Amino acid sequence: MKGIIGAICGDIVGSVNEFNPIKTKDFKLFRKRSVFTDDTIMTLAVANWLIKDKNSCDVLIRELQYWGNMYPNAGYGSMFSRWIKEENPKPYGSWANGSAMRVSPCAWVGETLEEVQNLAYKSAAVTHNHPEGIKGALATADAIYLARIGAKKEEIKSHIEARYEYDLSRSLEDIRSVYSFDVSCAGSVPEAIICFLEARDFEDTIRNAVSLGGDADTQAAIAGSIASAYWEVPNRIAFKAIHRLDYELLNVLIDFDEKFIKDSF
Secondary structure (H helix, E strand, O other): OOOOHHHHHHHHHHHHHOOOOOOOOOOOOOOOOOOOOHHHHHHHHHHHHHHHHOOOHHHHHHHHHHHHHHOOOOOOOHHHHHHOOOOOOOOOOOOEOHHHHOOHHHHHHOOOHHHHHHHHHHHHHOOOOOHHHHHHHHHHHHHHHHHHOOOOHHHHHHHHHHHHOOOOOOOHHHHHHHOOOOOEOOOOHHHHHHHHHOOOOHHHHHHHHHHOOOOHHHHHHHHHHHHHHHOOOOHHHHHHHHOOOOHHHHHHHHHHHHHHOOOOO
């Protein structure tokens, strides 16, 4: 299974450790308290926008607000929580990683890198219009798209470093020793990409992301969204995540996969 399921799996697996950081890869993937959070909800909101009308920012805003208000206690930042209730919402200059956590559907819809980047920009700019917020979304989308079309890890690494000037040469061991909770794109997206680059497979990617001891659910969602374009998501992981979605969210996932992702289910 491939596609945006990778972001959803990462979110659910990392949810337990968002505010309970760990520095080990030795943990149970799914626990009783493993739940979907704002990462999953906003990913599926973007997915529903792309299903309905990828050219309309009005539709995007409507979807983000609708799904945000459907699940008001999912862990949004304070500014986004206010934004989803506004009658005439405007971008608020956020540099946080919310733009990167929700961008993965754009990389599966765009048929070229340029189209992916245009969609990723739109998906971020309605809220996260700070240059770092845009950059985090674009870098994540680029990595997913390149993985999707068969690029090698070194090619993905070189592209991201050259275009976005992220330092991806650091090792996870070095990062882990000094890393802490960081919701900025600049301080979490490069680390999430490195979690993918150092991984052996999809599960290892998720374990890498959680083990940094940072914003675990979002970093695992970002890393997982890249990994699920590069590797298959094992059914034993995907189905445990799917079973934690409610009917409304699951229907969006199925609709998106049927329209844009072949052989997903």
